[in-house]
Amino acid sequence: MTPPAPAPHKHAFLHAVGTVSAAVSLSRLTGMVREIVMARLFGAGAVYDAFLLGSRIPNLSRNLFAEGALASAFVPVFSECLAVRGRKEAAALANAVATMLFLAVAAICVLGMLFTPQFVRLLAPGFAAVPGKFELAVRLTRIMFPFLALVALAAQAMGVLNACNRFAIPALASTSFNIGSLVLGLGVGWVLGWRSPDRLIVAMAGGVLAGGVVQLLWQFPSLRREGFLFRPRWDPRHPGLRRIARLMLPAFLGSAALQINVVVNTNLASSITGPDGHVIDGPVSWLSYAFRFLQLPLGLFGAAIATAMLPEVSRNAAAGRMDEFRASLGRSLGLMLLLTIPSSAGLAVLGESMIGAIYEGGRFHGSDTHQTAVALAWYSLGLAGYSAVKILSPAFYALDDGRTPMLVSLASVALNLALAIGLVKGARLGHAGLALSTSLVSMAGAAALFTLLRARFPGLGGRALAASAGKIVAAAAAMAAVCRFSSVLVTGHLGMGRGARLADVAISIPLGAAVFYAGARALAVPELEAVRAACYTALRNAPRPEVGDPPPGDR
Numbered sequence: 001m002t003p004p005a006p007a008p009h010k011h012a013f014l015h016a017v018g019t020v021s022a023a024v025s026l027s028r029l030t031g032m033v034r035e036i037v038m039a040r041l042f043g044a045g046a047v048y049d050a051f052l053l054g055s056r057i058p059n060l061s062r063n064l065f066a067e068g069a070l071a072s073a074f075v076p077v078f079s080e081c082l083a084v085r086g087r088k089e090a091a092a093l094a095n096a097v098a099t100m101l102f103l104a105v106a107a108i109c110v111l112g113m114l115f116t117p118q119f120v121r122l123l124a125p126g127f128a129a130v131p132g133k134f135e136l137a138v139r140l141t142r143i144m145f146p147f148l149a150l151v152a153l154a155a156q157a158m159g160v161l162n163a164c165n166r167f168a169i170p171a172l173a174s175t176s177f178n179i180g181s182l183v184l185g186l187g188v189g190w191v192l193g194w195r196s197p198d199r200l201i202v203a204m205a206g207g208v209l210a211g212g213v214v215q216l217l218w219q220f221p222s223l224r225r226e227g228f229l230f231r232p233r234w235d236p237r238h239p240g241l242r243r244i245a246r247l248m249l250p251a252f253l254g255s256a257a258l259q260i261n262v263v264v265n266t267n268l269a270s271s272i273t274g275p276d277g278h279v280i281d282g283p284v285s286w287l288s289y290a291f292r293f294l295q296l297p298l299g300l301f302g303a304a305i306a307t308a309m310l311p312e313v314s315r316n317a318a319a320g321r322m323d324e325f326r327a328s329l330g331r332s333l334g335l336m337l338l339l340t341i342p343s344s345a346g347l348a349v350l351g352e353s354m355i356g357a358i359y360e361g362g363r364f365h366g367s368d369t370h371q372t373a374v375a376l377a378w379y380s381l382g383l384a385g386y387s388a389v390k391i392l393s394p395a396f397y398a399l400d401d402g403r404t405p406m407l408v409s410l411a412s413v414a415l416n417l418a419l420a421i422g423l424v425k426g427a428r429l430g431h432a433g434l435a436l437s438t439s440l441v442s443m444a445g446a447a448a449l450f451t452l453l454r455a456r457f458p459g460l461g462g463r464a465l466a467a468s469a470g471k472i473v474a475a476a477a478a479m480a481a482v483c484r485f486s487s488v489l490v491t492g493h494l495g496m497g498r499g500a501r502l503a504d505v506a507i508s509i510p511l512g513a514a515v516f517y518a519g520a521r522a523l524a525v526p527e528l529e530a531v532r533a534a535c536y537t538a539l540r541n542a543p544r545p546e547v548g549d550p551p552p553g554d555r
Helices: 008-042 046-085 087-114 116-123 125-129 133-144 147-163 173-192 197-218 220-226 239-270 283-319 322-358 366-380 383-398 403-426 431-456 462-494 498-522 526-541
Strands: none
Touching (some): 008 173, 046 239, 046 383, 116 133, 133 197, 147 220, 239 403
């Protein structure tokens, strides 16, 4: 019996998610290559810790002023303007926003470069205990701070293209950054003859800045085709700009709460001590490598679904089609659970083999592999929570409500502070406690947002989602047990070398995926059936060559 085709809007949504996921896959893979190179060159110690902090400060500001607050406020307003008032008015709004954004962020960059030592001391007071580490972090931070202005404009360009239902090009912008920053950074280091880690890392910081330029320019051809190429426009009284500013204030405060959590965790990680009472050199790097690893499923599933969903729910909310709004949101959450829950189980069980196969070598040692895998296991617990927050928060902004996600984010500050201090200093779990606290906070935030949204829209489908989640967890548990058995069997016979870990990954991941698929089919998980139906429809509607047509390669 052939599966039924989903409704057209469902098929379009799944197609958009698939497009973004494919583009994000390439981005995450190139990002992984970049991380492998960095791990081999710099390992997990003082030099890479300093680089991470140097890139983290402009990234904190980016999330605060650009991608976080701006994306949440800009896309719903721009989508509504484009749908109701037309392309010309939407272009005027985009130019007014870009002009104000560039001026504001440029001023922040100047101030940030002036007060870099104070920022580094605030985020990582433990760096001063390692000779030269604090000074290197200050130098790298100053080099990378202008990256904020470049990525702010790139984030707005992504929002414009997503509102025009152009998902692939903006999703590939990160790929252009990964390739550009790595190639240009290594190229500069090679030309200048910088071979020592403390000099080569300076070239890599310059590569980050160059990658920001590449990421912005990458989107210009698509913006031009859509008629939205940037032109300076000073119009502070534009009504759309004022509405975005009004939405950005709670989004800004909400993002600030998230960044406070990052600051707290970085501060604690930089000061973790060993049994001898000395500061351990490595926790900041271990946590960063682990969370970067988590970014692959988070980007593929959480970010991709949220990106494809936001323009749709914004148009539905603007037009008053609340039944479609609820349906789109419920569909997004169900698909997210289907994809993230088994990913969490797989990362927790096979994390050490995956990290060892990818990162270990050069200055990245076996002990670094183990400590990074410990952090990844606890981070993976919150994967569904991270993804749900990415989906639920923009839904509130589409309803012109920035206050609710802001309040939830602010409440997370107190929860994260209590959990992080309690788990690190009280339970003495070290960097694993920071990863666990991050996961618990993300799950609590997702639960709060869903509860508040469901109170506003009772037809959101909480019971159906809970039933699906239960079935998915059961299938994922069976998958985890099989993967664990397979992993122990492979490593028991082949050892713990790089070849053995590659074999473990190559055998256990496909085996686990097959077990999960069979379990989800047996339990009749509705989200899986919808994906199967969409895939069947796509294959059925794919163009087929006529008899006598030349092969595709000869056309």
